Amino acid sequence: MIATNKSYALPPALQNQIRITWNVSHWCNYDCSYCGVLVYSRRGPERQAHSFDYYPVADWIAAFQRIQKERVVLKVLGGEPFMDRANWKQLLQALLPDPRFAFDIFTNGSWNADYFKDLPNKEKAGLIVSFHSSKTAFEPWRERLLRIRDAGFTIHSVVTVLAPENEAEAERFHAVMSSDGFVAELRPMIPAGVYRDRKNAPPPLDCDFTPAVAWMQALRNKTKGLPCYFPSASYDLEWNGEIRVSCLNRPWTDFIREPLPETPPAAVNCPLDTCIGCMEMAYSMPANPFVPPPIHIVTRGEFAGEVRQVKAATAASPDYLQKTLTGTPMPDGVTDCYDAFTNRFIDEPPVQFDIPADRIFQALPDAPAIGYLDNFLTPLELRSSDRITVSGWAYNANPAGPVKQIQVNFAGQTLRTIEEFSPRPELLEVFGRKEMLRTGFGAILFIPPVPAGEYQLSAVAVDHQGNRHPLPPQSVRVIA
Ligand code: SF4
Ligand code: SF4
Incomplete structure (x- = not known):
């Protein structure tokens, strides 16, 4: 059982609000080599890793509508959520008009906006749209993106991954997207997909950060023991209908038929050595000196707004981020935040282990x-x-x-x-x-x-x- 940190009671904005990270499916029309999802692109006769293969869309809608909270932020991941377009449209049709629901949906933008033109409250469907240069040429992708925006969807940001195959396009992507008025993110490649044995690829120095995310990166996501509100208001939901409180390794329960499991009534001391370090997590940590108060469930739209402010401040004063981070100690009380941020991709010395001389270990097999x-x-x-x-x-x-x-x-x-x-x-x-x-x-x-x-x-x-x-x-x- 994880102890809650009584010094950090839940702030009012987290008491009746939750975020659900919904891993809606492994379906995708692309198969990017750096993708960590075991994607597949055809519906087979057997049940697949897709929410609407496990339960009809009506059951999902009923389960979401049953949630007794004032505000529910649905962060939707895949695969490609818009691929099963008939079911997905039905779900959006039911939930977008409900004022309690906000959406942050991750999509590759390969779909036709016309199909969704009669959706109500499309502006509430906030999108984070990714560009994958080995799967689509830039110009047709951009045309689809602009059509999606023109159709009324809100595009919080556009993203490309700094994998080797995208590097040649990254600069143009960033320049054109910025001039189109989008927040353009160049995301470091993490060890996943065929690059699972690679190290993180550092982003260029002029990449867009907020100070709160820079602090998390300076920490190298090593969060164990630090107070965190994320599990107090966040759930992970899988395509098979199982749900659990985030980060705490508690048992999965049935989202479709049972009430939501209880979340901790205060911050927890982080039980994990390393945090995934998403924006949502960085903004849930009261030890993070750069999270604008009050702590609440930050959506991708708010985050994009802060990125725009940081970009404007950096345009006026190019060393804005350096000045902001310098002088703030990290949780060890010694390391300067800016130093830690600039050194975050430098290899750390290997961990030292003591192997007791008198301990008996298993013998190695007699093989080269x-x-x-x-x-x-x-x-x-x-x-x-x-x-x-x-x-x-x-x-x-x-x-x-x-x-x-x-x-x-x-x-x-x-x-x-x-x-x-x-x-x-x-x-x-x-x-x-x-x-x-x-x-x-x-x-x-x-x-x-x-x-x-x-x-x-x-x-x-x-x-x-x-x-x-x-x-x-x-x-x-x-x-x-
Ligand atoms: S578009 Fe996204 S989910 Fe699909 S294969 Fe590429 S990285 Fe994976
Ligand atoms: S893993 Fe990250 S989000 Fe989860 S409790 Fe730890 S710091 Fe918070």
Whole structure:
């Protein structure tokens, strides 16, 4: 049970208001290589990761309308929420006129605004529209975006991800979008999708920040123990109708049939080592000196308004952000916020571990290289062309040094070569060898189109002399 922080009672603006982050579906018409969602783009005969496959839209509408709160901010994530357009339109038709509901909807803007032209209160459907240069050319995407705005939707911001394939377009995207009057965000690429083994890509220095988000980044999202109101007014809702209070690892309950679970009556001390660090979270932390009072549920529209103010202040005084952050100590009481912000992408020294000399650890198997695909004993069942997550660890004990590369193979093809490794602290616990810490690997990748049948997913650890060490394979059944 998480203790609440009694010094931080709920401010009035959070007492009768909630945010629900609704992961509405994994459907998407795109398959961006940096996407962390196991997207798919066709409705099959079986139930899929889509809210309207689990319950009819009428059940979702009834469950939302039953919420006994004065204000409900629905943050909608996917996949692409507008793809199942008939059901989605019906949901918006029911909830947009209700004054209690506000929407922050993340979309790739690939849909036709005409289809939604008769929706009521379209201005309440606040959109964050992403541009993916490997999936659509800029000009047609921009035309669709302008049509969406002209149709009456509110566009809070437009976003592109600073993945390698988008970098060439990022500057033009930022310039044209800004001149069109949009708040244009260049979002750092996080380790996800095929880049799961990469590090965060730093944004350019002139990227748009608010001081509150800069503080969270300066903290490197390391929030454990700091007071936070986010779980006191926030829920995570999944496509299968399960809901739970955010961040607290409490059991999921049934959103469609049961009342909302209770949220903590005050701030909690953050139970997690690292926060995802979304804007919504940065603005829920009373220790964040740059959150404009009073603390409340900040929508993307308000955030975009503050970004515009910061841009105007920076245009008048280019060192505005530096001046604002400098002189504010971070929670350790020592580090200056601006220094921490500018150093936020610099690697930290590795964590030091003490391995007691007298502790008995499991012996290493007598093999030049060891390792596993996580869950290799559990057969996978999937469809041809599905996207899957692969992870595991590999350690090479022979004099050829650590593993240099992992090749992930399927049906005779190498699907991915991984050369960056992540910490697996549990191996230290088991084997007591410091050199086993950074042996984890992972990737999200597509299975190639193959006929139905039995296959093997395998990983080969390649050492620095080019020796190849196969790890135990995982069996895969591809269904039609
Ligand atoms: S990043 Fe967005 S648009 Fe691209 S595949 Fe993922 S959900 Fe779809
Ligand atoms: S993980 Fe982030 S949002 Fe959740 S309690 Fe911690 S600081 Fe707050």
